Amino acid sequence: MTNQTTTRQPLTGKTALVAGATRGAGRAIAVQLGSAGATVYVTGRTTHAHVSEVGRPTETIEETAELVTAAGGEGIAVPTDHLEPDRVRALIDRIDRERGRLDVLVNSLWGGDHLIPWGRKMWETDLGQGLRMLELGVRSHIITSSFALPLLIRHPGGLVVEMTDGTAEYNTRFRENFYFDLAKNAPLRMAFGLGEDLKEVGGTAVALSPGYLRSEMMLDIYGVREENWRDAVEREPHFAIAESPAYVGRAVAALAADPDRARWNGRSLSSGQLAKEYGFTDTDGSQPDGWAYFIDVVHGGKDATADDYR
Numbered sequence: 082m083t084n085q086t087t088t089r090q091p092l093t094g095k096t097a098l099v100a101g102a103t104r105g106a107g108r109a110i111a112v113q114l115g116s117a118g119a120t121v122y123v124t125g126r127t128t129h130a131h132v133s134e135v136g137r138p139t140e141t142i143e144e145t146a147e148l149v150t151a152a153g154g155e156g157i158a159v160p161t162d163h164l165e166p167d168r169v170r171a172l173i174d175r176i177d178r179e180r181g182r183l184d185v186l187v188n189s190l191w192g193g194d195h196l197i198p199w200g201r202k203m204w205e206t207d208l209g210q211g212l213r214m215l216e217l218g219v220r221s222h223i224i225t226s227s228f229a230l231p232l233l234i235r236h237p238g239g240l241v242v243e244m245t246d247g248t249a250e251y252n253t254r255f256r257e258n259f260y261f262d263l264a265k266n267a268p269l270r271m272a273f274g275l276g277e278d279l280k281e282v283g284g285t286a287v288a289l290s291p292g293y294l295r296s297e298m299m300l301d302i303y304g305v306r307e308e309n310w311r312d313a314v315e316r317e318p319h320f321a322i323a324e325s326p327a328y329v330g331r332a333v334a335a336l337a338a339d340p341d342r343a344r345w346n347g348r349s350l351s352s353g354q355l356a357k358e359y360g361f362t363d364t365d366g367s368q369p370d371g372w373a374y375f376i377d378v379v380h381g382g383k384d385a386t387a388d389d390y391r
Contacts, residue, residue: 090118091338097185098122100225104140105296106329107189113330115154124161135192163221173228183232185337189244190221203259211260218264237283243268245290249349251372276347285342288349291329292371321387322374328352328363335359367391
């Protein structure tokens with residue numbers, strides 16, 4: 082019975098921190114780590130009592146924690162603004178005090194989509210908005226890693242996942258806005274640099290990107306729900322390659338459970354790539370590879386459909 086439980090929940094006894102778990106990929110990653118048996122500390126700025134600048138009050142870290150626990154793990158919500166070093170220090174001190182270890186750190190901090198002025202040149206972009214994007218998507222990651230890594234390296238085998246948008250291959254293209262481009266390329270380099278530091282102490286760092294993510298916000302934009310998301314394909318044909326947040330969550334859970342994960346150290350990965358490696362699927366049983374689709378079909382002109390990449 083114990084062996085069956087261990088196989089079913091390979092992360093039992095492990096402690097994870099998902100920084101930025103209010104919604105989207107961060108929430109799904111937390112839930113999937115919980116499903117694998119982990120204790121997951123989930124952080125963010127939107128709670129039952131406070132709404133962040135993103136302005137989505139129905140998605141809270143308390144709800145994420147409840148979903149983690151319902152999935153089979155233990156979810157612990159800790160309201161944290163990761164741009165405030167003292168708050169992050171207190172968070173890590175609490176994890177150390179309560180668990181004495183940190184096995185997985187997921188930097189899924191962002192919350193800057195509402196700041197992106199698509200179609201504007203760098204000098205046409207409000208400087209304050211641009212710098213805020215860099216604070217939310219880069220500085221927050223750095224602050225969190227600075228305080229969390231001393232605890233993570235206490236036990237060999239720790240995993241750091243730098244969440245971003247776009248793989249290293251895809252992001253050789255300009256991401257349409259100067260500040261957004263910087264914010265989403267920085268985690269690729271952070272994973273590379275952390276990988277160099279961590280490999281000497283038995284740790285692993287990777288950058289990970291979902292494909293065309295069916296986040297709560299994206300579903301709202303297209304006026305659909307998860308149950309009928311394909312109705313949006315008529316309006317946006319490329320949405321046919323979209324993947325649920327659970328898909329990238331399963332990617333992180335698979336990485337965390339892989340005893341040989343160090344082979345990925347410093348690399349840029351995607352949910353579709355890891356699905357083929359580890360054999361997991363999206364919620365509909367498919368294995369969408371969004372970035373390959375965009376590289377080959379959207380930009381490369383290949384005569385193929387989204388179904389060919391699922």
